[in-house]
Structure formats: C-alpha cells, structure tokens
Amino acid sequence: MRRDIFQAIADPTRRAIVMLLAVHAMTPNAMAEHFDTSRQAVSKHIHILLECDLLDQEQQGREIRYHLRADKMKQIEQWLEQFKALMAARFTQLDEVLAQLKSRTNTQTPTNPTTLTTITKARKT
Amino acid sequence: MRRDIFQAIADPTRRAIVMLLAVHAMTPNAMAEHFDTSRQAVSKHIHILLECDLLDQEQQGREIRYHLRADKMKQIEQWLEQFKALMAARFTQLDEVLAQLKSRTNTQTPTNPTTLTTITKARKT
C-alpha cells in the first residue's frame, strides 16, 4: 500500500476535505454534508488521508473529530522547492549536468545523472 | 477523462519525469533509460502529462523532444496558496465562516459555506 501525499491530494474530493479541515476539525458526517456523496465514501477518503498521516482523530463521545496535520502539507512544498531548484539551476550551476545529460542522450554514463536520479526518486538500477 | 495536474503528479514515475524535464527537454527513450520500465510505459506517462498540458512536443527528425511547461506547475502552487490562506484565516478573518459552519453542522444553510465550497471545488448542490 504505497500511499504518499501526492496520491492523497490527487482526488478532488480529498483536496476539498483538506480545505474543509484547514478551516477547522470536523466529523465525517459534517464533511459529507459538503459533498453529494455518501458518508461512507467520505469515510473512505478519510481513511486514505489517515494512511498518509495527514489527519488526526479526536474521539468525542460517539463522534470523531478529524484534525488536519497541516505540517504534513510541507511535503508538497518541499517537492515544489526541489522542482524550482532544478529549474533555477537549469541555466546556471548545473550546466555541467546538463551537458553531461545532453551528450548522454544515447550513451550510458551514470555519473552525474545519478544525482539527478536520486532527486527524482527514480527507481533506476 | 477528468485529468488534472494533481493526478498527473500522483504517480512517482511521472514526478520523476517532470524533474528530468525540468533540467532539459528529452526524448522518450532518454527518459526511459532513467527508469527500469519500458519505453512504452514511459510513453504512456508522457501522454498523460500531455493531456494536462504539462508538456510540449518538438519534433526533430524522427526524434521527439518533450519540453516541460513549467508555468503549469503554478497550479499546484496556487492550490497550496489557497490552502495556506485558509490556514492563516483560521484564527483571524474567517471567524464568521467558521462560526457559520459550526452552527451549520446539522442544518442546511448554503450562504457563506458556498464561498468555501467554491474554494474547495466541491461538487455540492
């Protein structure tokens, strides 16, 4: 069950839930009222968000209030930062890497590209 | 075919492709060499990224160089900004909305919540 935050926010309903919980904690029923889906459907989305550690439970009698762990959202930001760094480096520092990769289009020289591979989290050999 | 950028970057391979193309344009084969998947698999991911207008084609003889449309990445940033705005407003300006939502837990008053609903892009009635 390889579930990351990017998969979590891939679904529009889940993004909406995140937004709702950004305002304040909520019960599943309260969330469900905001959409035209069933409570169970919402509950499933909650489960997925829980798997990503994006939510916290708070039992209150027979109700459960779900809190958003806003700090986890930083994962997205971090990825975006990495991306921006690559874009910025594109014309400056990483000219070498660029050159290497350019000449590499048909050859196999996993020297500097390895760095990039690490960044991109590719599962290369 | 409801395909948005969030779905595009939900897949780790596609995120890696985005990172690769952030450095410079590439042919499908060049990309495929970075992963341990087939060219066709990569090609499919490219297709998905194309659907999201995240890529540009540049035919060069029998090769096709794919360029990243970096500007499209702003969509993610924008969503994150919206999220952050909600988080920031949580304790300040949107106290009213918060109150409304609170009292609304069981009733149906689509007045102010509509604003939020719009933000969260929920498909409510």
Place this chain on the structure above:
DNA sequence: CACTTGCGCAATTGATCGGTTGCGCTTATA
C-alpha cells in the same frame, strides 16, 4: 534499396480506485 532506430497506437491484463450497500458496535436520548 534493405535495415535499423525512434516513436505512436491498440489490445490485453492484473491491480487499484471510488463508490454503494449492508452489517454491527458504541454512545447518546426518550
């Protein structure tokens, strides 16, 4: 002109997704 290379397209398959339905447990309420 044969042959290889780079690529897209189509069909197939197993896995996962998003949703519904039905059930049962626990906690409130009349």
Place this chain on the structure above:
DNA sequence: TATAAGCGCAACCGATCAATTGCGCAAGTG
C-alpha cells in the same frame, strides 16, 4: 430499556490505471 444517531468494517461493482506485448509507420543509415 428501547430507539436513534455516529461511525467503522467488509463485500461487492464498474471504471480507471499502470504496464506489457505486438504492430505499423516515418526517418535516418549501410
């Protein structure tokens, strides 16, 4: 105590996904 409300769990279903395989076409190369 009987009833209702809030919720999770499990089974099921149609749709989509990711990847493979096989094919055909256009562009280079001997």
